Amino acid sequence: MEFNLIFVLIATLMTAFSIYLIYLIKKGINGLGFLVVLYLAGSMVVMFATLPIFFSTQNKITEAITLLANSFYMILGLFAILALSKKKLDNVRNSYTLFLFAVIMAISEALMGETFYSIETKTIGNPLLGVENYYYFAVMASEMLFTLVYFFKQTSYPLREFLIILLPLMIISPVIFPSNSTYIYDTTWVSSSLMIIGTIVIYETLYRSRLKQNQETMTSFELMIIYTLMMAGEFMFFLTGIWYLFDFSMITGMSWFIFRAIAGPSKIKGNYVRDTKWTFAFIFLTFVMEWFMGGVLDFASGVFSSGLSGFMSSLALGYVSPTSYFGLGSLFDFLSIVSTITGSVWFLLMMGTEMGMLAVFRIKDLKNTENKIRFILMITAYAVYTIYLPSFSPIASKVQYIPYMWSMGLGTLGPVSPSVLLTGIIGTYIVSAGLSFLFGSRQICSVTCTAPLMYQGTFYDSLKTFNRTSKLGRKTLSSRLKSWFKIITGIVWGSLLAMALISYLDQIGVLNITVLGNDPTVFLYSFYFNFLWYVVFISIPFMGTYACVTQGWCSWGAFNQFFGRLGFFRLKVRDPQQCVKCKTKDCTKACPVGLTDMPGNFIKKGEFKAYKCVGVGDCVEACPYDNIFFYDVRHKIRKLFNH
Structure with a gap:
């Protein structure tokens, strides 16, 4: 004392x-x-x-x-x-x-x-x-x-x-x-x-x-x-x-x-x-x-056990000797350590809180009612669809069997097993393809995916200026699909399908192939979405925003963009002549995926439809004449009934 x-x-x-x-x-x-x-x-x-x-x-x-x-x-x-x-x-x-x-x-x-x-x-x-x-x-x-x-x-x-x-x-x-x-x-x-x-x-x-x-x-x-x-x-x-x-x-x-x-x-x-x-x-x-x-x-929260050994035993992909496989073991361990945390619910919850607040701040700056509703749906979807249902809800252990809940495509929730193949995986693809056909790929790429919440808040939305100023960003401008875009999309999809086939054959006992003890699709999903996606996100100043869309890195986005391109969704203008008179072309500057050829299509066709258009709606917000509007199956039905 x-x-x-x-x-x-x-x-x-x-x-x-x-x-x-x-x-x-x-x-x-x-x-x-x-x-x-x-x-x-x-x-x-x-x-x-x-x-x-x-x-x-x-x-x-x-x-x-x-x-x-x-x-x-x-x-x-x-x-x-x-x-x-x-x-x-x-x-x-x-x-x-x-x-x-x-x-x-x-x-x-x-x-x-x-x-x-x-x-x-x-x-x-x-x-x-x-x-x-x-x-x-x-x-x-x-x-x-x-x-x-x-x-x-x-x-x-x-x-x-x-x-x-x-x-x-x-x-x-x-x-x-x-x-x-x-x-x-x-x-x-x-x-x-x-x-x-x-x-x-x-x-x-x-x-x-x-x-x-x-x-x-x-x-x-x-x-x-x-x-x-x-x-x-x-x-x-x-x-x-x-x-x-x-x-x-x-x-x-x-x-x-x-x-x-x-x-x-x-x-x-x-x-x-x-x-x-x-x-x-x-x-x-x-x-x-x-x-x-x-x-x-x-x-x-007890997800990881304390201590170095406890942390290593908690790694989602496991841990191997760094010197194994001619030094590739160290790369695997690095991937396992990084993706274990980026794929954890608390990391997603923390990121969602930060990015969600930036999105909330942006709502008051929006003037289009439909876009405000989309922002509310986007924030709600992250909280419910990404966080609550798969992690905290009473049905958390059953979401893999529910169509549309096997989010982000192959490999998300586990191996391609026969028990989830029909309703969980194939059902998800069917439901999502239908929704994209009716409402555009925005139902994923601008609402339920984790990416739009991270890209569309105040600070990160303003980074779309790098779409025009960065060397790689400039190469992704316009709706034209470059040959290298198709190559990237092909590699991503080809690798996932190949791994999915191996995973399925593993599950039915025909093969026994793993990636250092991991199911092939689970490993590849972890690489693409828990590691590579964040590399792309961090590289916004060099790649521009929404590089997952403009460069073809996201297989799930590419799938929905394909059906969205085939479907009803497009952007339309009320008066094409207004676009002729427009000198600022604010719609192209506001587009987060860099669709610079919008005005030309509006003038020629009165509408714009593109594979890379994911319906963010910044062009609608930016138009000083309130000339652009969304068009999807709702308008088609309304048009049929009016006739």
């Missing part, structure tokens, strides 16, 4: 002293005064770096080392300050020295925690262990809260919102009480929820300022790095039982928080719809963060 009181006193003094230093920085102190502040902050680092040595082994030698180190710092620092006092130091305060100050503040608190650890255990750990106690978090929270409140009026949008969201993420940490497993799991769910909100805010912030030449792109990227480090740290804990990476993310997060609150947003700016490399890096980093978050939620 005595030590606890001492700890509280030290932590309180540390907080007061640190807040005072931040206050001095806030006042705009510069020159020699700024160096004095750095010197005082550094004194805390030296003091708390040497005290653990003394408390771990209390003898004359460690006592001398502690006294000498602190005395040497004090004397050397004072001499340096006196030497510099005769020079002009007007430019000593800059972004680099402010960042140094922020890092020193964060490290000093971690070392304070390490000092408390050494007093309690009589051993030396490392500065990262100092993060794992509530004294550290009390000091950190107090300093960050003071910094936010004190700098609030001077902090501009969106940095202010970024700091507001990061603060509770830093405070609600699973390492405050690392021995309490219930607390760890509870805070894991809370921190994941807060991070989802933070990610949505970043997306929306960038989207709302997309017309500006300069945006806070680098500031957003920095925050996403912190999110990624935090999720990776939690993931590594469930794998190894060690918090060190998460501890490092806490120090990094606090350093960034104080630095950005003082220095303001990054001076490196850009515009994400014009910067291909930045946008790719940002999407890739976001995916990595979301992948770690999906894994953390799988651990927290």
Whole structure:
């Protein structure tokens, strides 16, 4: 109890002293005064770096080392300050020295925690262990809260919102009480929820300022790095039982928080719809963060067993020796690790929450009633069709036998067994082909598939500009099917049919062929939809949006697009002459699959019908004359009855 009181006193003094230093920085102190502040902050680092040595082994030698180190710092620092006092130091305060100050503040608190650890255990750990106690978090929270409140009026949008969201993420940490497993799991769910909100805010912030030449792109990227480090740290804990990476993310997060609150947003700016490399890096980093978050939620929900061996035993495709099959085993293991999480229900639920909110935000910008209804159906379909029915519903174990529920074609729910072949698989293809014939392939590609929810929210929808600006995206423009499109579609379909045949023959006992222990169609489906699809999605800046449609990567989409092309669905215009007069051709710019030949068809035929048209309806929204409308079996029936 005595030590606890001492700890509280030290932590309180540390907080007061640190807040005072931040206050001095806030006042705009510069020159020699700024160096004095750095010197005082550094004194805390030296003091708390040497005290653990003394408390771990209390003898004359460690006592001398502690006294000498602190005395040497004090004397050397004072001499340096006196030497510099005769020079002009007007430019000593800059972004680099402010960042140094922020890092020193964060490290000093971690070392304070390490000092408390050494007093309690009589051993030396490392500065990262100092993060794992509530004294550290009390000091950190107090300093960050003071910094936010004190700098609030001077902090501009969106940095202010970024700091507001990061603060509770830093405070609600699973390492405050690392021995309490219930607390760890509870805070894991809370921190994941807060991070989802933070990610949505970043997306929306960038989207709302997309017309500006300069945006806070680098500031957003920095925050996403912190999110990624935090999720990776939690993931590594469930794998190894060690918090060190998460501890490092806490120090990094606090350093960034104080630095950005003082220095303001990054001076490196850009515009994400014009910067291909930045946008790719940002999407890739976001995916990595979301992948770690999906894994953390799988651990927290019991889908994965804790520990490295538990995780490996939970892999959907299994694990083989990385050196097996002339090194191909390592590629298989990489695929198995990545696709296990991307195919898990918690990853899909987390992604659906983020992308679904972006889609909800976009609804209010839509003017076409039918498109608003489609958006509501799309969001509902993801929640019910993709998440609830196959994973949580009372009929979850029976959905494979219900037509239209064997989603995404071959290999989704399991092997091609005789028991599901007729109603589950063939029934799904028949029902889906019929719906595509009547209403167009939009019933899949713009409603029930997971892709439209991810492509059509505010931020990701704005990336369709890369359809025209990226080298590969430009090659997919217009409704014409290029020869390489047909080759890709043929390879995807041919491989799935071949694997489906092998799978069926395996199931009836004629063959016994597997892919490293996996059913052929399950393996290939996992490769195409749990791995390759995300590669295509992340590569939007280089491929354009909806590359699954424009380049033929999706077999299920290609099947429904074929029957949609044969059926009733098309786009029509009320007055072709209006298209002749139109100078902007906004419909082609808005199309997420790059159908640039729409206006010509509208003028010649009064309608547009194409294999690649999946009925997103952005052209209907973009038309300034409200001239374009959807046409499908409903209009055909209405026309027949009117006659």
